[in-house]
Amino acid sequence: MTFWERVRLWPLSILVSVREARLALQALPFVINWNFLRTExxxxxxxxxxxxWRLSRDYYSGQASSDVHCFGETPLLTLARIQRRAGINAGDEVLEVGAATGRNCFWLATVIGCRVVGLEHIPEFVSRADSVVRRIGCQEQMRFVCGDMEESLPGKPDVIYLYGSNLEDDLITRFAQRCCEKGEGVRVITVSYPLTNYLPGAFELIDAFPAVFTWGVTTVYVQRIVRAA
Known part of the structure; x- marks a missing residue:
């Protein structure tokens, strides 16, 4: 990135930093958990x-991607709201597609009591998240897989979560098809778009609600697979 590109992005980065700090303070009641704090x-x-941010940028730069600044994580305050609205409970197996550093997975496993699988295609993220799992000794409750959501989705999830608000339509359609391979009744949570627009008849929309992310407010959609592939 050139100097002038950094200058143009500076006001936006300040705004994002302030919003992240505010969301972090609001999420304090959801992180006061010894097991989660160990993972953190x-x-x-x-x-x-x-x-x-740097690992993600370097990875996408090496892939000659047109968008090297696409890293983002769900604020824990928002994740807690999604957990309540989608009815994610202890004992559910949750697959997070695009797990990044694994923070969401660690929170769902340690605070809620879910079994968790994190799918991530940046190898460095997966290796570091795996290192956290080994250090806290929770291999039976969570694992991370390096892979591509277009090819296959691991595990036997009760819930699938994808935070990918700027994906191309073809990729979303292929993701929806991979979800349907998991069978009827699986809940799929997406940010900014419902899968009913991509595979009509395969999903039933069961909830939609506004949620806050670092870049602003958007709609989270909870749908259920009603027609398996």
């Missing part, structure tokens, strides 16, 4: 020398 200690330590 190791996660932050492992990303302290080279943070997630």
């Amino acid at each position: 200690f190791w996660r932050r330590l492992l990303f302290s020398r080279r943070d997630a």
Whole structure:
């Protein structure tokens, strides 16, 4: 990135930082959990020398991507709202597609009690998240898989979560098809768009509600698979 590109992005980065700080303060009641704080200690330590934004940017630069600044994580305050509205409970197996640093997976496993699988295509994210899992000894409750959501979705999830608000239509359609391979009754949560627009008749929309992300407010959709592939 050139100097002048950094200058143009500076006001936006300040706005995002302020919003992230506010969301982090509001999420404090949801993170006061010893097991989750243990995962946060190791996660932050492992990303302290080279943070997630830089790792993501470097990866996409190496892939000659047109958008190298596409990294983003669901604020924990928003994740807690999604968990309540979608009825995600202890004992559910949750698959997060695009797990990034694994923070959502760690929260769902340690605070809610879910079994969790994180699918992520950036190898460095997967290796560091795996390192956290080994350090806290929760291999039976969560795991991370390096892979592409277009090819297959791992595990036997009760719930699938995808935070990918700027994906191309063809990719969303292929994701919807992969979801349907998991069978009827699986809940699929998407941000900014319902899958009913991509595979008509395959999904039943069961809830839609506004949610806050670092870049603004959008709609979260909860749908159920009613026609398996």
